Amino acid sequence: MYxxxxxxxxxxxxxxxxxxxxxxxxxxxxxIGGRGMGVAMIASSIHEQPYSEQMPLIFATxxxxxxxxxxxxxxxxxxxxxxxxxxxxCSAGGRFATAMKRYGLDVIYITGLSRGxxxxxxxxxxxxxxxxxxxxxxxxxxxxxxxxxxxxxxxxLAGERLVRYASIAFDGHxxxxxxxxxxxxxxxxxxxxxxxxxxxxVLIKDQEGLKEAQREIMRLLRASPAVYGEFGLxxxxxxxxxDVIHARRLEPTANFRGTYFQESSRYAAYTISERYRCKxxxxxxxxxxxxxxxxxxxxxxxxxxxxxxxALNQCSDLSAIVHCNNLCNDYGIDTISAAxxxxxxxxxxxxxxxxxxxxxxxxxxxxxxxxxxxxxxxGSARYALSMGxxxxxxxxxxxxxxxxxxxxxxxxxxxxxxxxxxxCHLRSYPIGHEILRKPVSTDRFSFEGKARIIxxxxxxxxxxxxxxACRFLFFxxxxxxxxxxxxxxxxxxxxxxxxxxxxxxxxxxxxxxNNRLGFTSLQDDLPERFFTEEGxxxxxxxxxxxxxxxxxKARARYYKIRGASEDGVIGKSPLC
Numbered sequence: 369m370y371x372x373x374x375x376x377x378x379x380x381x382x383x384x385x386x387x388x389x390x391x392x393x394x395x396x397x398x399x400i401g402g403r404g405m406g407v408a409m410i411a412s413s414i415h416e417q418p419y420s421e422q423m424p425l426i427f428a429t430x431x432x433x434x435x436x437x438x439x440x441x442x443x444x445x446x447x448x449x450x451x452x453x454x455x456x457x458c459s460a461g462g463r464f465a466t467a468m469k470r471y472g473l474d475v476i477y478i479t480g481l482s483r484g485x486x487x488x489x490x491x492x493x494x495x496x497x498x499x500x501x502x503x504x505x506x507x508x509x510x511x512x513x514x515x516x517x518x519x520x521x522x523x524x525l526a527g528e529r530l531v532r533y534a535s536i537a538f539d540g541h542x543x544x545x546x547x548x549x550x551x552x553x554x555x556x557x558x559x560x561x562x563x564x565x566x567x568x569x570v571l572i573k574d575q576e577g578l579k580e581a582q583r584e585i586m587r588l589l590r591a592s593p594a595v596y597g598e599f600g601l602x603x604x605x606x607x608x609x610x611d612v613i614h615a616r617r618l619e620p621t622a623n624f625r626g627t628y629f630q631e632s633s634r635y636a637a638y639t640i641s642e643r644y645r646c647k648x649x650x651x652x653x654x655x656x657x658x659x660x661x662x663x664x665x666x667x668x669x670x671x672x673x674x675x676x677x678x679a680l681n682q683c684s685d686l687s688a689i690v691h692c693n694n695l696c697n698d699y700g701i702d703t704i705s706a707a708x709x710x711x712x713x714x715x716x717x718x719x720x721x722x723x724x725x726x727x728x729x730x731x732x733x734x735x736x737x738x739x740x741x742x743x744x745x746x747g748s749a750r751y752a753l754s755m756g757x758x759x760x761x762x763x764x765x766x767x768x769x770x771x772x773x774x775x776x777x778x779x780x781x782x783x784x785x786x787x788x789x790x791x792c793h794l795r796s797y798p799i800g801h802e803i804l805r806k807p808v809s810t811d812r813f814s815f816e817g818k819a820r821i822i823x824x825x826x827x828x829x830x831x832x833x834x835x836x837a838c839r840f841l842f843f844x845x846x847x848x849x850x851x852x853x854x855x856x857x858x859x860x861x862x863x864x865x866x867x868x869x870x871x872x873x874x875x876x877x878x879x880x881x882n883n884r885l886g887f888t889s890l891q892d893d894l895p896e897r898f899f900t901e902e903g904x905x906x907x908x909x910x911x912x913x914x915x916x917x918x919x920x921k922a923r924a925r926y927y928k929i930r931g932a933s934e935d936g937v938i939g940k941s942p943l944c
Contacts, residue, residue: 370573371431371858372396373472379488379496381556382421382480386494391474397860400867401430403457404834404874405475406446407881410455411943414881418450418548419530419555427468427476427521427561430836434469434570435578437853438585438845439838441466441652449547450555451532451705451747452765452790455881458544459794459833460536461651463565467519470568482557491518491564499559503528506698507537510560518562524700526734527554531745533705533768537697541659541667542651545702547767547789570857577856584852585845589655592844594806601658601840602648604637606671611636613675616803616812617909618776620769621679623711624762624895627773627903627911629679635686640668643686656840669693669703675771676707681714681721688723695727699734705747706730708768712748713740716755765790765891774894775903775911777802779810779818782922785892786822786936788878794839796825806843815918819925827871834874873942876931880938889936892923 369391376389399405406428416423425447432440443465449456468476471490478488487499502510506524514520519539526534527550534550535543544550572578589595596602613619614632621629633639640646644662651659660668669677669689673696677689696703710729714721721729732741743751749766752758762769767790774781779798787795798821802812810817828847832839835850847864854862899919903911924934932938 369393369396370571371435371854372401373469373474373570375473376475376477377473377490377494378477378479380480381478381482381486381496381558384496386496396431398870399874400831400834400870401474402428402442402444402834402836403446403459403830404870406444406457407455407874407877408943409475409477410446410448411877411881414448414455414884416448418448418453418552421481422479423448423552425478425549425552425556429465429468429474430834431858432835432837432853433465435572435857436582436653437578437837437857438582438589439651439654439656439841440836441654442836442838443468444833444836445536445544445549447549447552449549449789450530450551451548452767453885454765454789454887455878456547456549456789457833458536458546458549459836460538460542460544461654461838462519462538462542463652464519464521464538464563465836466652467563467565469570470566471563472568476561478556478558480556485557485559487559488561490562502559507540507700508698511540514560514562518564520560520562522560523550523553524698524734526699526701527551529734529736529745530554531701531734531736532747532750533702535700535702537700541697543697543702546704546792548702550700572857573859574856578853581849581853581856585841585849586655588844588849589841594804594843595656595840599637601843602656604641605658605660605668607637607640607660607668607674609671610674612803613772616776617904617906617911618773619675619679620762620771620773621904622682623680623708623715623760624769624773624897625715625901627776628906629682631684632675632679634684635674635678635689639686644668651838654838656838658840666690667694667697672771673703673707676704676711677726680707680711680771681726683723683726685723688726692726692730695730695734699730701730701734704770705768706733708762709733709744709748709751712752712760712762713744716752716757716760759896762895762897763791764894765887767791772799773903773911774898775914777812778815778914778922779812779822781894781898781914781919782815782818782926783822783825785894785919785923786926788875788882795829796822797829797839798822798825800843804843815922819922820929822926823929824868826875827868830871830874831867834870876938876942879930879932879936880941883937889923889927889934892936894919
């Protein structure tokens with residue numbers, strides 16, 4: 369098989385059985401890899417609880433991984449989320465996916481429940497080892513202890529303690545963060561997976577065709593202001609969005625009670641660059657290098673982390689934000705959910721959590737220490753419900769909202785609501801056209817045309833996640849160039865429309881699986897605050913409450929375009 373290794377590693381932690389199965393070529397053709405393949409593989413187990421022996425935890429690469437196609441060194445982690453209870457996937461970078469492919473594995477499929485802590489070691493042989501001596505250690509200690517010869521997927525103390533938004537760390541600081549899949553790994557008592565880095569290669573059908581596709585993609589990247597421009601991702605990383613979102617008054621502030629934080633310039637991209645003298649790094653095979661590291665080795669936070677530990681918690685102390693990011697990375701907790709849950713706690717207790725208090729709260733959450741740490745480790749939706757004020761949780765399907773206020777971007781409002789995995793900006797990323805004007809500009813204060821745009825964007829991003837490419841590159845390149853790359857690697861005959869049809873199949877399958885779990889239009893909704901409270905308006909920009917009637921009309925149009933019923937239900941399984 370060109371582009372694929374053709375092998376699935378299956379590990380049963382209950383019995384200790386390890387086998388390698390052949391991959392079904394039809395699965396590759398119908399779902400590509402990554403997210404699509406993982407969701408298709410988990411479908412038969414979807415009724416299992418997140419914390420059960422039978423619930424799989426799947427690590428799936430894509431056909432472009434290890435081929436030299438630009439920014440394709442990623443993988444998807446798929447399971448059922450203990451935070452949202454939905455089918456869930458996370459895309460993660462680093463070098464782990466490339467290490468899998470070079471070893472000869474497309475997928476690692478883990479089931480069962482170990483009696484004690486174990487690690488999965490993949491080198492001269494594949495084996496489970498006792499990991500009791502690693503219990504209680506965090507990501508930095510594990511990474512240092514394993515060394516540079518191995519690529520690593522690990523959980524910290526938060527995963528061990530089943531924090532509902534615990535993350536899985538890849539190679540130290542690349543994360544499958546959202547949805548708590550680190551807690552699924554922790555429930556199974558799998559502390560880490562270590563793969564020895566090898567020099568194996570992936571078979572490519574048409575080397576010259578791939579080189580031509582690479583040249584086309586790179587030409588588009590170099591010409592893109594959003595990627596390689598003066599204020600682009602390559603120079604400043606995602607922190608470049610701080611000033612952009614601030615200027616448009618849609619930065620979530622004080623648990624989404626406002627949309628403008630006057631002091632955000634103190635943690636904006638230029639300030640960070642000047643203070644930390646940043647160097648660039650990135651995932652395997654990435655020409656953009658959007659990750660930033662300070663001259664003293666500091667990991668610079670992404671935009672969502674900066675904004676949520678900043679404006680959302682009314683904190684302008686850059687050192688405190690960087691420290692909070694480091695703690696989340698080391699203990700293994702999602703920064704968006706952690707910061708949002710703390711902001712919810714602040715609102716319900718009528719207090720502003722100070723920069724000095726933030727680290728202690730994060731540690732108590734990761735360790736589930738005391739009543740408060742244990743309660744906040746459940747996420748904002750469960751915490752707010754326990755306090756008698758569920759309306760204070762700024763979440764959809766219990767997944768905390770990212771750093772774009774929906775009152776300032778109506779496509780984002782619809783995208784949050786209908787996302788299969790909950791309050792996620794990356795399923796459709798309407799900020800691209802509503803704010804960044806890519807590929808075209810749309811009116812951010814209107815639902816006109818947004819239902820169809822959201823549907824098409826969801827399908828596109830499902831393809832990107834299944835190729836396991838980086839969606840940042842799609843600010844410049846398009847599916848047309850990546851179809852050429854895919855065909856050159858695999859020998860398939862895909863075009864843009866056939867790939868979008870696969871993306872549609874994946875999105876329909878995710879909705880269908882959620883429907884089977886009881887999710888309907890009742891859960892495809894936003895917190896009431898956004899329909900009743902005004903944002904932080906100025907003389908030039910009015911950030912008004914969203915008109916609920918218009919929102920419901922847009923949602924109904926989305927259901928019709930998606931092929932769902934009026935209740936948001938897909939009646940027939942899309943599985944081929």
